[in-house]
Ligand SMILES: Nc1ncnc2c1ncn2[C@@H]1O[C@H](COP(=O)(O)OP(=O)(O)O)[C@@H](O)[C@H]1O
């Protein structure tokens with residue numbers, strides 16, 4: 098696995114695929130710059146070596162050239178975070194871009210326009226990838242968030258850099274964190290899966306049953322397991338067509354010696370709204386007209402004990418409807434438990450969509466070992482897939 102340290106970038110132009118797909122508000126201001134901050138170590142190392150950086154990224158899912166998706170909106174933020182002047186070109190291929198890249202001096206940074214303004218990017222077009230490849234001497238992939246896409250700039254371009262391609266430090270760190278959970282982590286290894294649906298996590302569950310000692314199934318997806326075992330779940334969300342599968346997962350877990358922990362109680366609400374009436378009830382005795390929306394106190398304690406006994410922890414998916422203040426407590430308490438366990442020496446990885454949002458919203462970002470910068474990319478990694486962006490560097 099080639100990393101930045103395998104190269105000296107002196108007088109070299111690094112063509113770096115970053116994931117600067119960051120959220121913007123209606124004034125086109127960056128509202129969460131995590132992905133830009135996370136790319137800084139790679140860029141700094143290359144500049145310190147005496148090289149220059151050509152940064153390429155997508156932003157959103159534009160249909161052709163659309164001003165609102167221009168990377169010009171984020172150029173100043175990138176400059177601010179890197180602390181180095183950033184040159185910006187209004188295209189990502191073509192004569193102007195080639196001239197700008199050719200005249201780049203050591204220590205300088207060039208930011209290209211949104212790659213997805215060309216449909217060839219997402220189509221993985223070889224000709225488009227070849228044009229990009231002309232811009233740099235060494236290809237660095239640091240875009241973990243987009244590593245599950247076999248696009249021109251994330252995957253196809255790598256074939257033009259035989260022996261001259263490597264992982265950036267962010268991508269290497271993401272790979273390492275996943276490896277810690279899936280392969281090398283200190284036991285006991287715990288995975289906590291929450292969120293809304295069993296169906297979106299099936300492949301992950303089946304893949305990690307071979308890797309973990311404990312599995313907490315929380316959030317909305319727990320109710321499919323509870324109902325499948327004969328529990329009364331009222332109006333709680335449930336995927337009836339996945340009940341058989343839930344029973345099969347419980348059976349597989351037993352065979353594989355994995356201890357599964359399902360909530361024993363829940364906060365039930367009489368309406369799916371923040372000001373609904375609520376009551377604590379046993380998970381398998383939810384009255385008609387009520388639905389489970391958050392972990393109950395006994396479950397929080399149970400999960401706390403499992404988390405504190407674990408040395409390696411993966412967390413994906415909230416334990417309740419955390420977007421509503423009234424039902425955020427279980428997710429916050431789980432965050433507190435993971436923070437405490439991390440302080441005691443456990444390795445904790447948080448990844449995938451809403452759990453990362455929850456971790457940031459409730460201030461746990463610096464209290465866990467690692468927060469992934471990838472949503473879909475992290476979920477696909479946990480499913481056991483080799484991401485095309487990663488495979489292309491290894492080839
Ligand atoms: N008991 C519940 N009932 C309904 N929705 C829930 C419940 N618990 C969690 N959720 C919802 O699950 C969603 C996140 O699910 P999911 O997308 O699978 O997680 P992630 O994005 O972290 O992988 C959140 O919007 C949250 O409100």
Ligand SMILES: O=C(OP(=O)(O)O)[C@H](O)COP(=O)(O)O
Pocket residue numbers: 116118157158242243246470471472473474
């Ligand atoms: O933000 C991203 O994905 P994510 O929301 O799954 O983390 C990546 O930049 C990939 O974007 P895409 O899903 O439009 O290919």
